[in-house]
Amino acid sequence: MIAAATKLKHVTYLNASPAPHTWRTLQAQGFEPYNFGRSAIFALPGRGRVSETIPDDLPEAQLLHDHRKLGWISLVVEKNGVVSPFVFKPRILDKPPVPVMDVMFTRSPDDLRRSAPALARYFLPRGCLGFLIDGDMEGLLSHYVEGNEPRNFKGPHRPVLGDLAYTEKVIFG
Secondary structure (H helix, E strand, C coil): CHHCCCCCCCEEEEEEECCCHHHHHHCCCCCEEEEEEEECCCCCCCEEEEEEECCCCCCCHHHHHHHHCCCCCCEEEECCCCEEEEEEEEECCCCCEEEEEEEECCHHHHHHHHHHHHHHHHHHHHCCEEEEEECCCCCCCCCEEEEEEEEECCCCCCCCCEEEECCCHHHHC
């Protein structure tokens, strides 16, 4: 059944939350891992303008509106003339129980790296102490855990780390 559902060669398919017992089956069906772990990031507050207003001319405007309707936090950060869209899901880490924002969408990890100080200034007064994102985030105070929440894809385009828009991670929480 999965072979029929993923037969289009020009389409990229994602499995954003595979159960461990399915990893070998996914590989046999042509899926490849593209994320091998997650980073918890703790940024010091800094410069940049964070806005809840979504510009109509932003290419990702519909994506931000769609995810806001699902109950997630859609923000735009302007820093050094660059506008970066984000979608976050509140989450509490297991050990220690720390409130963080799980990155559901960013154009790239570099956007988060550049915008982290402004986002920290926005979220710290709201009780959020950091961020979670796929991949190893160098250049920021972070803790990477390998093997945590692997992600797989099949198709011509390797997904961008930090882009879980419209996946089951967003829709089902």
